[in-house]
Amino acid sequence: MNKLTLKDVNLEGKKVFVRMDFNVPIKDGKITDETRIKGALPTIKYLLEHKARIILASHLGRPKGEVKPELSLQVVANRISELIGKEVQMAPEVVGDKVSEMARSLQNGEIMMLENVRFLPGEEKNDDKLAKGFASLADIFVNDAFGTAHRAHASTAGIAKHIQAVAGFLIEKELKMLGEAVNNPKRPLVAIIGGAKVSDKIGVIENLIEKVDTLIIGGGMANTFLAAKGFEMGESLVEKDKIELAKTLIEQGINKNVEIMLPSDLLVAEKFDNDSPTQVVPSNQVPKGWMALDIGTKAAKEFGEVIQSAKTVVWNGPMGVFEMNNFAKGTFGIAELLAQSNGISIVGGGDSAAAVEKAGLAEKMTHISTGGGASLEFLEGKTLPGVEALSDN
Ligand SMILES: Nc1ncnc2c1ncn2[C@@H]1O[C@H](COP(=O)(O)OP(=O)(O)O)[C@@H](O)[C@H]1O
Numbered sequence: 001m002n003k004l005t006l007k008d009v010n011l012e013g014k015k016v017f018v019r020m021d022f023n024v025p026i027k028d029g030k031i032t033d034e035t036r037i038k039g040a041l042p043t044i045k046y047l048l049e050h051k052a053r054i055i056l057a058s059h060l061g062r063p064k065g066e067v068k069p070e071l072s073l074q075v076v077a078n079r080i081s082e083l084i085g086k087e088v089q090m091a092p093e094v095v096g097d098k099v100s101e102m103a104r105s106l107q108n109g110e111i112m113m114l115e116n117v118r119f120l121p122g123e124e125k126n127d128d129k130l131a132k133g134f135a136s137l138a139d140i141f142v143n144d145a146f147g148t149a150h151r152a153h154a155s156t157a158g159i160a161k162h163i164q165a166v167a168g169f170l171i172e173k174e175l176k177m178l179g180e181a182v183n184n185p186k187r188p189l190v191a192i193i194g195g196a197k198v199s200d201k202i203g204v205i206e207n208l209i210e211k212v213d214t215l216i217i218g219g220g221m222a223n224t225f226l227a228a229k230g231f232e233m234g235e236s237l238v239e240k241d242k243i244e245l246a247k248t249l250i251e252q253g254i255n256k257n258v259e260i261m262l263p264s265d266l267l268v269a270e271k272f273d274n275d276s277p278t279q280v281v282p283s284n285q286v287p288k289g290w291m292a293l294d295i296g297t298k299a300a301k302e303f304g305e306v307i308q309s310a311k312t313v314v315w316n317g318p319m320g321v322f323e324m325n326n327f328a329k330g331t332f333g334i335a336e337l338l339a340q341s342n343g344i345s346i347v348g349g350g351d352s353a354a355a356v357e358k359a360g361l362a363e364k365m366t367h368i369s370t371g372g373g374a375s376l377e378f379l380e381g382k383t384l385p386g387v388e389a390l391s392d393n
Pocket residue numbers: 194195196197200219220221237292293294316317318319320321322323349350351352353372
């Protein structure tokens with residue numbers, strides 16, 4: 001990485017503003033997925049060991065510039081406190097006299113947490129006054145919020161204009177794992193792209209076609225590609241206005257000698273319902289009025305053979321409506337294959353990461369990204385503003 005990291009700066013006695021992505025799911029006051037918190041711990045522990053004075057900052061949800069008590073970071077501060085065995089002092093607000101005083105009073109190895117930075121409208125507007133306010137609290141800025149690195153906000157990008165800005169260990173790891181997988185991969189490199197819509201992933205497909213040996217397309221978006229081949233897709237989710245684009249992408253694959261694999265059979269249902277009657281049919285024989293909600297058994301086997309012979313697999317997006325048990329087989333099957341494989345397995349954030357967690361296979365993957373939108377933008381080949389803003393090495 002061509003950016004400075006934590007290891008390049010002297011931290012002892014320094015006040016360090018650390019932007020994390022603590023945007024975690026919370027139900028009935030309890031954090032239901034701690035992946036992002038666990039991902040932030042190496043940086044926090046390193047800062048503690050090096051006697052820094054730590055100011056943690058994050059957003060939670062989308063309060064749209066207003067104070068929403070249910071989106072307070074207090075619950076996250078409590079959990080971090082438990083995990084590191086040390087008090088995390090909760091600030092009463094994002095910036096202001098009280099917060100400045102708390103920051104000034106921090107001793108070496110002490111930690112405080114600002115309130116949800118999105119309680120202020122200036123955060124998402126990347127307001128320079130707010131960015132300066134954040135910078136005035138500290139000597140050094142550490143960005144470790146990979147999940148928010150695709151946002152140019154006051155606490156992710158703006159602040160970096162005013163104080164020395166370095167990457168934390170999570171951002172460093174994410175960029176290394178995702179970057180090597182697509183730019184310097186052990187081949188064959190296979191990308192599996194699924195999820196609901198082609199329109200969300202056009203950029204990813206266009207970028208990955210340049211890099212992969214095989215591109216597997218499954219999930220709802222495969223329907224549009226199958227429609228582009230002239231198949232009748234019944235009531236399946238098809239983006240009619242993207243059929244021409246799907247044709248072009250298939251052409252691009254042929255021209256670049258990249259194999260684009262589509263499901264040869266599908267699990268179809270009469271209704272969008274877990275208890276609906278189902279059947280497995282060849283992809284060109286979806287019955288009138290039925291809808292494809294998962295890949296079929298033959299497709300799973302064909303995809304599996306390619307995955308097993310790959311040295312690197314990058315996966316983004318489920319193969320079916322995995323939230324319903326009866327349409328989750330294709331997605332969990334991919335997770336199982338990746339868990340068994342000796343190759344490198346990189347899972348983009350979002351639903352594929354959730355599926356791997358649900359299957360209890362997270363430990364078996366080489367890397368699961370903590371960013372959904374951020375990993376997608378990275379896979380599209382875009383520059384992430386939260387990384388771009390950091391000091392060059
Ligand atoms: N065949 C399908 N028909 C309708 N929806 C589907 C189908 N396959 C997958 N999906 C849905 O796609 C959604 C995930 O899509 P997306 O947000 O693009 O993925 P990700 O979050 O991994 O990027 C899931 O909610 C899933 O139910």
